[in-house]
Amino acid sequence: MDPLHQFQINxxxxxxxxxxxxxxxxxxxxxxxxxxxxxALLVQGMKRRALVPGRLQSMAEMFYEFVAxxxxxxxxHDARPYFPFVFAIFMFVLFGNLIGMIPYxxxxxxxxxxxxxxxxAVFVFVTILALVKHGMHFFTFFMPHGVPMFLAPIxxxxxxxxxxxxxxxxxxxxxxxxxxGHTMLKVFAGFTVLMGSALGAxxxxxxxxxxxxxxxxxxxxxxxxxxxxxxxxxxxxxxxRDALELH
Amino acid sequence: MPNLLAxxxxxxxxxxxxxxxxxxxxTAGSALAATAEAPHGAEHGGGGLPQLNPATFPxxxxxxxxxxxxLYWLLSKKALPRVAEVLEERQERISRDLGKAGALKDEAETxxxxxxxxxxxxxxxxxxxxxxxxAEIDAANSARQQQLAADVAERLRQAEARILAAKQDAxxxxxxxxxxxxxxxxxxxxxxxxxxxxxxxxxxxxxxxxG
Numbered sequence: 381m382d383p384l385h386q387f388q389i390n391x392x393x394x395x396x397x398x399x400x401x402x403x404x405x406x407x408x409x410x411x412x413x414x415x416x417x418x419x420a421l422l423v424q425g426m427k428r429r430a431l432v433p434g435r436l437q438s439m440a441e442m443f444y445e446f447v448a449x450x451x452x453x454x455x456x457h458d459a460r461p462y463f464p465f466v467f468a469i470f471m472f473v474l475f476g477n478l479i480g481m482i483p484y485x486x487x488x489x490x491x492x493x494x495x496x497x498x499x500x501a502v503f504v505f506v507t508i509l510a511l512v513k514h515g516m517h518f519f520t521f522f523m524p525h526g527v528p529m530f531l532a533p534i535x536x537x538x539x540x541x542x543x544x545x546x547x548x549x550x551x552x553x554x555x556x557x558x559x560x561g562h563t564m565l566k567v568f569a570g571f572t573v574l575m576g577s578a579l580g581a582x583x584x585x586x587x588x589x590x591x592x593x594x595x596x597x598x599x600x601x602x603x604x605x606x607x608x609x610x611x612x613x614x615x616x617x618x619x620x621r622d623a624l625e626l627h
Numbered sequence: 628m629p630n631l632l633a634x635x636x637x638x639x640x641x642x643x644x645x646x647x648x649x650x651x652x653x654t655a656g657s658a659l660a661a662t663a664e665a666p667h668g669a670e671h672g673g674g675g676l677p678q679l680n681p682a683t684f685p686x687x688x689x690x691x692x693x694x695x696x697x698l699y700w701l702l703s704k705k706a707l708p709r710v711a712e713v714l715e716e717r718q719e720r721i722s723r724d725l726g727k728a729g730a731l732k733d734e735a736e737t738x739x740x741x742x743x744x745x746x747x748x749x750x751x752x753x754x755x756x757x758x759x760x761x762a763e764i765d766a767a768n769s770a771r772q773q774q775l776a777a778d779v780a781e782r783l784r785q786a787e788a789r790i791l792a793a794k795q796d797a798x799x800x801x802x803x804x805x806x807x808x809x810x811x812x813x814x815x816x817x818x819x820x821x822x823x824x825x826x827x828x829x830x831x832x833x834x835x836x837x838g
Contacts, residue, residue: 384676389683400685407683408690415698422706429713431720437713444710464703471702472695488691491677493684497691559678 383566387490387559406486407494414475414488443471447613454617458624465505466620469498470613477558477605481598489608490558492551499551502616510623521626550615557608561601568594805830 391403425440433441447467451459455466473489480487488494510518522539523532571590575583677683806827813819813826 387677389677389680389686391686395686397689400689401682402686402689404690405683405686407687408694411690411694415694415701418698419701419706422702422710426706426709426713429709429716431717440710441714444707444714464699464707467707468695468699468702472698488687491683491687493678493687494691497688498695501695555678 383563383570386486386562386566389491407488407491410476410479410486411488414472414479417479418471418475443467447471450610450614451617451620454614455620456624459617459620462509462620466613466616469502469616470609473498473554473612474606474609477609478602480558480562481601481605487558487562489554490562492555495555496547496551498612499547499554502550502619503547506616506619506623509620510626513624514626518626521622546619550612554608554612557604561597561604565594565597565601568597802827802830802834805834 389405389407391401391405392409393404395402395404421436421443422440425436425438428434428437430437444467447470448463450470451463451466455462459466476487476489479485480490510521522536522543524535527535568590572587572594575587575590577583579586806823806829809830810821810823810826813821
């Protein structure tokens with residue numbers, strides 16, 4: 381009945397490396413499942429290399445073109461080399477979110493440490509990219525052109541902080557959305573069960589209300605699953621553009 | 628896909644809303660957990676969020692790194708180039724077919740222009756032929772008309788001449804007959820046998836007088 385029980389990490393295979401517990405858990409299992417499904421979709425879909433694509437190939441091509449357009453429109457033409465990175469992030473987050481919608485699975489994107497690691501990887505990646513592209517010139521990013529000098533003491537700390545907060549906001553947005561959605565589903569399901577067991581026949585009738593709500597919420601959760609993956613990757617694209625163009 | 632950009636806007640409030648909803652549901656959930664399954668909560672760090680249990684961080688980071696790096700490597704080295712290849716192939720095929728269609732269209736247009744040209748030529752030729760024929764017909768007509776008019780005039784002239792001759796003949800006959808009658812009358816009434824020439828002259832004089 382505990383709505384947070386679904387977020388429990390349960391080790392499947394105990395592994396300890398250098399004193400750290402890196403057991404293969406339910407979270408790891410579904411990460412592997414997501415990665416495997418993505419790869420299988422693309423490889424199996426493109427197997428026939430049909431001129432007129434079938435269902436699976438259409439899907440693979442649709443994902444490809446969707447992310448390609450995303451990168452082109454939001455990160456610019458110079459961002460082509462980083463397309464696989466954005467594609468991997470989008471697909472991994474999307475499949476993580478969607479697989480989590482299947483009952484009895486584990487939503488690895490509902491863990492802050494996972495989303496933060498991903499966001500931090502993006503942050504490190506774009507910072508290194510900007511430093512390599514622009515060298516020391518990168519630091520002008522925090523002091524835009526045409527700003528009066530006397531504003532610098534206020535502006536620079538604000539810009540630096542907002543830059544450093546990027547991985548935090550990026551990771552919390554995804555984690556909070558996924559966790560909130562899944563908890564809510566469980567809470568409402570819990571209400572139904574609770575009423576059924578506590579109030580008898582009347583309880584079953586009243587319990588239909590949270591059940592109906594749960595149906596609507598499930599649909600909403602699918603939207604959130606897609607939207608959050610989209611937002612995560614579009615922000616990645618915008619950060620890449622910032623790194624490439626420095627405003 | 629610029630229309631999808633509109634979807635980005637909600638992310639600002641969706642983050643805030645997400646946190647708010649999370650705290651709300653977590654509070655409700657914790658309450659529910661505490662009442663429904665109090666002993667169970669102790670299992671994971673005193674009923675706290677499993678997400679905030681640092682003991683599970685190393686395994687998640689480690690397996691995230693393993694799966695994500697593997698996925699990235701597989702995608703960038705194998706899967707994505709294959710998709711790109713197929714898409715490029717299709718694009719190439721389409722543009723090639725389009726080019727072919729364009730060439731065929733051009734060809735059809737040149738043929739069409741040729742047909743148009745020869746048609747126009749034939750038309751002007753026919754026009755000239757018609758003009759020439761009608762001029763010829765006109766000329767023949769007018770020639771025939773002239774000839775006809777001349778013919779008619781000639782016949783008219785001849786007829787007139789004949790009529791004139793007949794008239795003169797008749798007048799002469801009348802004159803001699805009148806002279807004869809006059810001589811006859813004179814012989815019978817007066818018993819005078821007059822000279823025919825004189826009689827004729829007298830008749831002529833009278834006829835001249837009476838018109």
